[in-house]
Amino acid sequence: xxxxxxxxxxxxxxxxxGSTILQAALDAGVSLPTLCHLxxxxxxxxxxxxxxxVKGASKLVPACTTTISEGMEIQTxxxxxxxxxxxTLELLFAERNHVCSVCVANGHCELQSLAFSQGxxxxxxxxxxxxxxxxxxxxxxxxxxxxxxxxxxxxxxxxHIEGAGTRNVAGRGGQSKxxxxxxxxxxxxxxxxxxxxxxxxxxxxxxxxxGATVGEMVRDRSKLEFIVNAREKKLWVYQx
Amino acid sequence: xxxxxLDEFLLELAPQVCMVFSPIMDVKKYPANVDLCLVEGAICxxxxxxxxxxxxxxxxxxxxxxxxxxxxxxxxxxxQLGLGGRENVLQRAYVEAAQLNQCVPSMRGIVPxxxxxxxxxxxxxxxxxxxxxxxxxPNKIRSFLCQWLAGDNPRLEGLDLKMG
Numbered sequence: 001x002x003x004x005x006x007x008x009x010x011x012x013x014x015x016x017x018g019s020t021i022l023q024a025a026l027d028a029g030v031s032l033p034t035l036c037h038l039x040x041x042x043x044x045x046x047x048x049x050x051x052x053x054v055k056g057a058s059k060l061v062p063a064c065t066t067t068i069s070e071g072m073e074i075q076t077x078x079x080x081x082x083x084x085x086x087x088t089l090e091l092l093f094a095e096r097n098h099v100c101s102v103c104v105a106n107g108h109c110e111l112q113s114l115a116f117s118q119g120x121x122x123x124x125x126x127x128x129x130x131x132x133x134x135x136x137x138x139x140x141x142x143x144x145x146x147x148x149x150x151x152x153x154x155x156x157x158x159x160h161i162e163g164a165g166t167r168n169v170a171g172r173g174g175q176s177k178x179x180x181x182x183x184x185x186x187x188x189x190x191x192x193x194x195x196x197x198x199x200x201x202x203x204x205x206x207x208x209x210x211g212a213t214v215g216e217m218v219r220d221r222s223k224l225e226f227i228v229n230a231r232e233k234k235l236w237v238y239q240x
Numbered sequence: 241x242x243x244x245x246l247d248e249f250l251l252e253l254a255p256q257v258c259m260v261f262s263p264i265m266d267v268k269k270y271p272a273n274v275d276l277c278l279v280e281g282a283i284c285x286x287x288x289x290x291x292x293x294x295x296x297x298x299x300x301x302x303x304x305x306x307x308x309x310x311x312x313x314x315x316x317x318x319x320q321l322g323l324g325g326r327e328n329v330l331q332r333a334y335v336e337a338a339q340l341n342q343c344v345p346s347m348r349g350i351v352p353x354x355x356x357x358x359x360x361x362x363x364x365x366x367x368x369x370x371x372x373x374x375x376x377x378p379n380k381i382r383s384f385l386c387q388w389l390a391g392d393n394p395r396l397e398g399l400d401l402k403m404g
Contacts, residue, residue: 099314
């Protein structure tokens, strides 16, 4: 595959044609904050945390869904980007009810760690404190919509790795909600195979194994990687 | 409690400061010209609101100390229950969830009037510094205090900003 040359933060790099800006940046050792991106499933550009500046483009573009082109000049950490990322994170916290101290994912949460790594010491926007329910009907898993950031990782692993298509998104804007089948309770779902991939994929404590109390839950993402490698490279033996 | 976990550092700190107001001191009135105040807890009722305003008036450097002061944290969970107003909160706490003496206290001065919703400190007064954590780890408190005592503009970053 042909290589393209481009610059990231003034440094010249080359990357395979067809790569996204995110892949090119990571390969070049430039880290970018991501939240909806999950290795092994396709990207949708939902969270807007990986926004970068591309010279000549009128808008900021998401690195995860923008393909590189020859001569592209990319900036990943300008003052404007740092400001917008912090605003994005604060809005995520203000939009639902994220109470880190009593969350199953405390200490293992990507939203929480992004917040502190991006310098968020408080939220400048008024908290909405919406009323959301918790679906605890499934025998193994629970879903707390209070902690959901609508990254749709769970939807994508459910449709494209498990192939079950149980998880979907309903509603619009701030009222959007991850649903099970056609908005049934989880225990009534006819398509859910109880595989648990959605739990492994979730960046926050929204999807959790029952029985996990504050700070207890640790994810095993290697299981997702295993499934993808098993299919693509025929490596069917799981090594713990 | 986390402040007491500063252990031996408290002995180093003692000669450098003059503590003028605290829940462990028998002082009723907030004094004037305070250099630094660590404010714990969210603003839940009218007493808290009044106290926060007094603190701001008489203090040079106000710190929101811990997640409750910064986000409302657990004490703000009542905001998301959809109870719809302070009367329902009292009803829920003192009647529905009570096993004995199911009635809302009505005697004056017993329960300060609740605010409609629990608020983070910075939504009611300007705050100079945010010390996250539930509770804030003693190392963070120490780091902040050392920087402040040295006359620097205190700055914490990375894991030291972790909430929860």
